[in-house]
Amino acid sequence: MTLNDRIFGILMLVLAVAYGWGATQFPEPFGGAESVGPETFPKVIAVVLALSSLYLIVKPDPDNAWPKGRIALELIIAVLVLIAYTLLLEPLGFILATLLAVGTLCWRMGAAPVRAYVTGGVAGVVVYLLFTFALDLALPLGVLSVLEGS
Template identity: 40%
Template sequence: MKNDRGLGLAGLILAVAYGWQAQQLQVASAGSGAIGPGAFPTLLAIGLAISSLYFMIRPDADQPWPALKVFVQILSVFVALVVFVITLESVGFIVAAGAVIAFLAWRMGASLKPAALVGGGAAVGMFVLFNYGLELSLPAGALWGMS
């Protein structure tokens, strides 16, 4: 019960700070009626605030904490995502995303070869979709001279 209320309070503080920062975003040259760059972050902040208030008003009964093994698994996923963000521009999207997707598939129980195939295929597919289908440029990799 107190875990949910603590999480709700932390989320509410984050929502207020995030929403306040979203309101600071300025539009360089938009006419009247333009939604502006702060609209989506503001909606996220409102959703987080509502969810946080729900946690504070209607908390669940306290549950036992998971085993240390679960925390280690969560930490490994967090580290993989941080490494992805750090290496994205230097090694490129395909290598970074392929490696993190393969790692996550392996952590979910796939053997290494299928995990690597899924990671590589998904990364190439997303790269093609974003770069050519949606025309949103993803980094190709500075290490390969293709930044």
């Protein structure tokens, strides 16, 4: 069964390289190469993903098995939610898209619906404020841009 981890590790390594390359395609931020720009966070994620993938390839779990039944269905739902999140990020904006994605994932993991979506809303607002004010990185507001006066 170690082959499962190695195959997954190789796929994730390919994803890490593609994701890291995509991060280098962002335009250079105003202020030069020393400043933190929109490519910084994706590059860090790509490096962490690459290192994790290499670990899976070199030292796979000896007794893992592919999920079956309900667990496989939940994983497929999670992937579909994340795909929908990426597609809705621009039109809905970061806060609403995050509310829906995190809320749905929390609900699928067993949280009560109201608590799940409150968690999603709080996560969306907190991360938006962190990126906007602490990191000075713009996240899309989408339909909430009306509040901004645009």
